[in-house]
Amino acid sequence: MRSKMTMLFPLLLLTFLSTVRLETESDNEIIPQLTETGSQERGQANASDQQHNCVTDVNSVLREMSALLGALKVEVRHLREDNEAQAAKVRELELQKTELDKLKEQYQVRLEINSDSKITPLLNQGMETAQTSDPEQTCKPDINSVLREMSALLAELKAEIRHLQKENEAQAAKVRELELQKTELDKLKEQQQAQAAKVKELELLRAEMDKLKQESQAQGGELITIKSRANITENQVEALKREAEVKRVAFSASLLGTGSQNIGPFNTHMPLVFKYVVSNIGNAYNSHTGSFTAPVRGAYHFEFYVYGHNSHPLGAVLVKNGEHIFIAYQHSTSPHSISSSNGVTLLLEVGDVVFLRLWINAWIFDNENRHSTFSGHLLFTM
Template identity: 65%
Template sequence: MSALLAELKVEMKYLQRENETQAAKVSVLELQKTELDKLKQQYQAQAGELVTIEARTNLTENQVEALKREGEVKQVAFSASLLAAGSGTVGPFNVATNLVFRYIATNIGNAYNPNTGFFIAPVRGGYHFELYIGAHGHASHPSGAVLVKNGQHIFTAYAHQPSYYGSSANGATLLLEVGDVVFLHLLSNARIFDDGNHYSTFSGHLLFTM
């Protein structure tokens, strides 16, 4: 009986140590689980911050792109002379005729079309235009052109002398809406001359947006 009791005591001590070991392992596992939960919470918080940062980055990129486009729109200016090359006289014609200025010195923003002679406003704002025209003197044919906005005559440049070279100029500041068209009409029975010196020109630029 004494031997059996001693054996039971030994076994109980072993089980007690085993229980203590298991309890320690459970404690470690609980601690690890707590740490894991903390790490999980931190990860979720960081993931949320990352989404916020990405959203802010996208917003910033969109704002930069919008500002870039706005800046590009504000850069509008052109200068062109009548003939692309060589020298010659255009006109006279029996009716007013659109003038197409084909030699491009500057066309920032590409608002002027050298194939049609039309300047089309890309943005609402104040624009300034200038026209310089001339031709060799003729008893019957003056040199003259009209600045036209959407079919409405604005200002005229006109010169008439029977001999030598005559020239004239004019300009205007116009409020244009997006899509408004500005161009030059050659007056009926009038002529306009140009050569490599670019005497006859049409220019315009955006002053400010509105």
């Protein structure tokens, strides 16, 4: 558009020079005629005055139109600058950059096409007219034609300017709308960044909580292991205590608690109950039944002593779970008292029972001197 407006000025200058040349030639023709006849001089002077006035009016119109074209050119330049500034703002908006660039390109192409289609034919026509036409014959009609075309061009330029102004206003409104959208988008981005920061913080907290939970679970597992070990250790300690307590098994008892007495004779085997307990470590001996019950599997040693008078046989049998093991027996005709003893080491299982029986038709005596005794103890566990 700017280049086409620049080409318009040579046309106007050419038209102005043609008019001046026409005026000069007319003056040269009029002066000789004035010297010939006075009447013709007055008529021709009137014609020259009219022609001079016409040229002056045309020059005035051309100057006004040139000034108007200059003003329009400045206004178009300002509009163009405003349009470029608005296009720069539009380019800054990332989301609308492509669309606005396309609009600008379409607008520039349309403006160049309109300018080429309107100004170029006029320039060509003016150049051809200035070169080929006879200044004397075509001056006035050409000037009128140029004036009409320039008036039409000015009207079109004004319409184009109004159209540009409307488009600029529309673009300005669009720019404002896009700026509002950009502001809102910036706010959304800030909110999104804040939310992302919060999410990141929450993820860190969650990771820390998961780590603490894993550590807690690991500590819980370790605690369970420690408790299990403690329970095992406690059980082992209890077992060791029981074993230690069980290992301390020993007893010793005599037949009567008080007084003196002969037990027997009987025609059958009778269990002997040794009631006076001297020691009963581990409580394996029962003074009510006279039996010893093995608390653990192991080797046990037993000894028993019986005392009596010579008038009857003396005898006692050590029994294990009803089985006759060893016997202590004595029968003498001497006038003195008699006694007998025996001992044995047995492998007993837990719960095995050992006790003494009075032999058939035999008797046994005891008093405060504790002649008849039954003793036993654990040698070792197995």
